[in-house]
Amino acid sequence: MTLRIPQAAPQVRIARFRTSIDAAIQRTVDSPAYILGPEVEAFETGFAAYLGVDHCIGVNSGTDALQIACQALGLPRGGEIITVSMTASATGSAIVAAGCNPRFVDVSPDTWDIDFDQLAAAINPRTVAIMPVHLHGRPVDMPRLMAIADRYGLAVIEDCAQAHGATVQGRRAGTFGHVAAFSFYPTKNLGGIGDGGAVVTGDAQLARRARAFRSYGWMEDRGRSELAGGNSRLSELQAAILGALLPHLDSGNADRADVDASYRKALESLAVSGRIGLPPHVQGAVHHQFAVLVSNRDATIRRMAEAGIGTAVHYAYPVHRQPAFSAFAGSELPTTDHLADRLLSLPIQPEVAAAHVPEIAAALTRIVSPGA
Ligand SMILES: *Cc1c(COP(=O)(O)O)cnc(C)c1O
Numbered sequence: 001m002t003l004r005i006p007q008a009a010p011q012v013r014i015a016r017f018r019t020s021i022d023a024a025i026q027r028t029v030d031s032p033a034y035i036l037g038p039e040v041e042a043f044e045t046g047f048a049a050y051l052g053v054d055h056c057i058g059v060n061s062g063t064d065a066l067q068i069a070c071q072a073l074g075l076p077r078g079g080e081i082i083t084v085s086m087t088a089s090a091t092g093s094a095i096v097a098a099g100c101n102p103r104f105v106d107v108s109p110d111t112w113d114i115d116f117d118q119l120a121a122a123i124n125p126r127t128v129a130i131m132p133v134h135l136h137g138r139p140v141d142m143p144r145l146m147a148i149a150d151r152y153g154l155a156v157i158e159d160c161a162q163a164h165g166a167t168v169q170g171r172r173a174g175t176f177g178h179v180a181a182f183s184f185y186p187t188k189n190l191g192g193i194g195d196g197g198a199v200v201t202g203d204a205q206l207a208r209r210a211r212a213f214r215s216y217g218w219m220e221d222r223g224r225s226e227l228a229g230g231n232s233r234l235s236e237l238q239a240a241i242l243g244a245l246l247p248h249l250d251s252g253n254a255d256r257a258d259v260d261a262s263y264r265k266a267l268e269s270l271a272v273s274g275r276i277g278l279p280p281h282v283q284g285a286v287h288h289q290f291a292v293l294v295s296n297r298d299a300t301i302r303r304m305a306e307a308g309i310g311t312a313v314h315y316a317y318p319v320h321r322q323p324a325f326s327a328f329a330g331s332e333l334p335t336t337d338h339l340a341d342r343l344l345s346l347p348i349q350p351e352v353a354a355a356h357v358p359e360i361a362a363a364l365t366r367i368v369s370p371g372a
Helices: 010-016 018-029 038-051 062-073 089-097 116-122 142-152 204-214 236-272 297-306 323-328 334-342 350-368
Strands: 055-059 080-084 101-105 127-131 155-159 179-183 197-201 290-293 343-346
Touching: 010 018, 010 350, 018 038, 018 236, 038 055, 038 197, 038 236, 055 062, 055 204, 062 089, 062 127, 062 155, 062 179, 062 197, 062 204, 080 089, 089 101, 089 323, 101 116, 101 323, 116 142, 127 142, 142 155, 197 204, 236 290, 236 350, 297 343, 297 350, 334 343, 343 350
Parallel strands: 080 101, 080 127, 127 155, 155 179
Antiparallel strands: 055 197, 179 197, 290 343
8 A cells, every 4th residue: 555654755855865866876886996985985084073983984784883893892702782672673683693692671661762770780790791772863871871881891882773963962872882883774864775884983993993894804904804804895876875965964853853843742632641652852862763652553553554644663573572582582671562562653754744743643643542
């Protein structure tokens, strides 16, 4: 069924910037260097400057960025990385791919993100790192998290796949941890027309290792592998396109903030009456998703679709409940389970949602109201 209002439509965003994207593609096609050439270098420089961090290493995906970040840190095999289960399964996959073990802790009902008491309680002699996830674009309280990490000497890898431009006390997410990972998957706030990712860090040594891990393990001496690196290079074409989109990231985030504010106003009475739950309001968020809590999700999805409105679920299966991670299931995570059963992402991408908030809110109100 074609929906009148899709949950997301990256191609509509791309179409807005088509002239500069076409120029970027043309430039790359005519370029003398197709691999790790001027486009990747320029994008790395630009994105690092945008974030306010010294080093950016373009890689092939957000998942690879997380894995390479762990590898660059040289974390010991079997070491535990504490993270949340309320995230993309890629967060867990990257940890396992890097030879470590994810240790899932619950999220807080107030922030829907890592519960600091549970985090502190989970630290044990096998713990080597913490991987906070800025879910739906809401930044984790990084100063507080770094204080805990510092006390126990733990590495911190920020999963910034949903948090391009998010800030905590005026400082960008991705600049607090020892290293951070971004994804440029098409639906992300900074999304290309294919896969892409980046590792960012303020540590020159980590940057050097990350660069090696993305390309055969080579360092200064091309052709000599210092590390057992694979191939996870950001493509020139994708870097050129991302470079054309980067100048529009802040205005896109501002438009997302407007949609978020409109939803909150339009849905306030529904939330006050307890028929839906609104997402936590966090300063510095970049509104990657606008997910509400509904109790009868399957029926709500169906009836929203009947009204021509697309919705999505992020994420139906918390990571600790997925078959691949059964060995790491650990203890019960009641808040994560509660959210995973109820979260429903409404359209938030400005190009598809901005003009339709009243209509979307009205449809949701009708659908979740008694006697509907
Ligand atoms: C999208 C995403 C990833 C994975 O990024 P890819 O580019 O799709 O590999 C990892 N973590 C989170 C939280 C994400 O949203």
